[in-house]
Amino acid sequence: MNDFMKKFSLEGKKAIVTGGARGxxxxxxxxxxxxxxxIVLMDIQELVYESAEKLRExxxxxxxxxxxxxxxxxxxxxxxxxxxxxxGRLDILINGxxxxxxxxxxxxxxERFRQILDVNLVGVFLMAQRAGRTMLAQGHGKIINIAxxxxxxxxxxxxxxxxxxxxxxQLTKVLSTEWAGRGVNVNAIAPGYMxxxxxxxxxxxxxxxxxxxxxxxxxxxxGTAEDLQGVAVFLASDASDYITGTINLVDGGYAVK
Ligand SMILES: NC(=O)c1ccc[n+]([C@@H]2O[C@H](COP(=O)([O-])OP(=O)(O)OC[C@H]3O[C@@H](n4cnc5c(N)ncnc54)[C@H](O)[C@@H]3O)[C@@H](O)[C@H]2O)c1
Numbered sequence: 001m002n003d004f005m006k007k008f009s010l011e012g013k014k015a016i017v018t019g020g021a022r023g024x025x026x027x028x029x030x031x032x033x034x035x036x037x038x039i040v041l042m043d044i045q046e047l048v049y050e051s052a053e054k055l056r057e058x059x060x061x062x063x064x065x066x067x068x069x070x071x072x073x074x075x076x077x078x079x080x081x082x083x084x085x086x087x088g089r090l091d092i093l094i095n096g097x098x099x100x101x102x103x104x105x106x107x108x109x110x111e112r113f114r115q116i117l118d119v120n121l122v123g124v125f126l127m128a129q130r131a132g133r134t135m136l137a138q139g140h141g142k143i144i145n146i147a148x149x150x151x152x153x154x155x156x157x158x159x160x161x162x163x164x165x166x167x168x169x170q171l172t173k174v175l176s177t178e179w180a181g182r183g184v185n186v187n188a189i190a191p192g193y194m195x196x197x198x199x200x201x202x203x204x205x206x207x208x209x210x211x212x213x214x215x216x217x218x219x220x221x222x223g224t225a226e227d228l229q230g231v232a233v234f235l236a237s238d239a240s241d242y243i244t245g246t247i248n249l250v251d252g253g254y255a256v257k
Contacts, residue, residue, distance in 0.1 A: 007239040011036035014086040015236065016079075018069050018127055019097030021048040023196040025146065026055075027225020028094050028232045033059055035233045037092065040082040042067045044097070069097045069123030079130045089138065092236040093131040095124045096146035098164075105159040113160040120164035121171070128175055132184060140183040142236050145172050147188040149251050165190075169247050176245030185244040187235050192251025194223045219252030 001009060010032055017029040020041030029039055038060040041052050044067070052064035063085045067078025083090060098120045101112045128143055135141025148165040149155075155162060169188060176186040193199075193213050199222075203210045214220060231248050234240050249255050 008234065008237050009036050010092070010233060010236060013037045013091040013236070014039075014089050015092035015094065016040045016042055016082050016086075016090060016131065017094040017096060018042045018067075018123075019146075020094070021045045021051045021064075024191060024194060024225045024228060025094060025096035026051055028096065028146075028228050029055060029062075030225075031229025031233050032092065032094070032236060033062060034229075035237070036060060037236070038086060039063070040065055040085055042069075042078055042082055042097075044068045069127050070118040072126055075123075075126055075130065079127075083134065090131055090134045091141060093127065093135075093141070093143045094146065094232065094236075095127050095131075095143060097123055097127075098146065100158060100161045102157045103159075104157060108159050113163075116160035117164050117167070120161065121167040124168050125171060128171070128186070132175065132179060135184045136179060136182050138183070141185070142240070143175065143184065143186040144232060144235050145186070145188040147172065147190040147247055149190055149192040149249065149254060151188075151190050151247060152249075152255055172247060173245050180244045185235075185240070187240075187244060188247040189228060189231055189235070190247050190249045190251070191228060192223055192249065192254045193217065194225070194227075196225065216257065217252040217254050218257055221252065223250060223252055 015032050015037045017025050019025040020029050021043035039062045041048050042065045048064040052062045056062035065078050065082045068074050145168050147168045150162040151165045151169040172186055172188040
């Protein structure tokens, strides 16, 4: 590998991926791992151990840690465990744990709304804070928050989710402003309509909605976890050292149509 290409490599880098047991975050972890990173997948589900096992098949080590990003005390323990597994250094955080609930705004249960903010926004902050402290002490690090297209749109039926992801966008900017001068870059990835285990059945359940959305997407299809890997590896690598505070849409062109 020549010196220029080395800037894109994650060989020797250490990463935590929250919400990494499955779906888009697991897909991003696959990308980081293929680029050479050692990884801790952290998730509220015990499935995380199996996912770590699967990812570790060849290449750098991968570990699983169970942790709830929305509970600060439990998160302290999970974060300490993750850092210990990585030998005390953290170069990359993919801050991806997230939940959703669909309901008309006028009927949206308060408890659900609070729970979504707790995981998607407070959880992202708590995790960024812990990783940020480690990275600021090191003098370097890359934090990549997983936002959403709904950061920019007011899509109906997901008031809690949309409010939380709007917050993730703003949080990305303020953390970037505070930490960029001390070596820590904070960016976000905003996926558009993506096919995952959770949305895989939409084609059968609601073919009209699925097709309408396809028509609305200039690329003509929904995205996949693989579509997020390139931008995640780039933002995690030394090649993006002057990029901070950005929200990177991966939406097949939806937002500009
Ligand atoms: N699927 C999409 O179309 C889409 C679009 C835009 C953004 N996103 C975002 O991408 C991320 C991944 O979404 P996905 O579709 O793969 O969903 P997913 O449900 O498959 O993955 C989310 C993961 O987060 C974990 N998690 C939930 N609560 C947690 C908590 N409190 N602590 C730790 N882990 C927790 C879950 O166990 C799960 O493994 C989320 O932040 C989501 O909002 C998804």
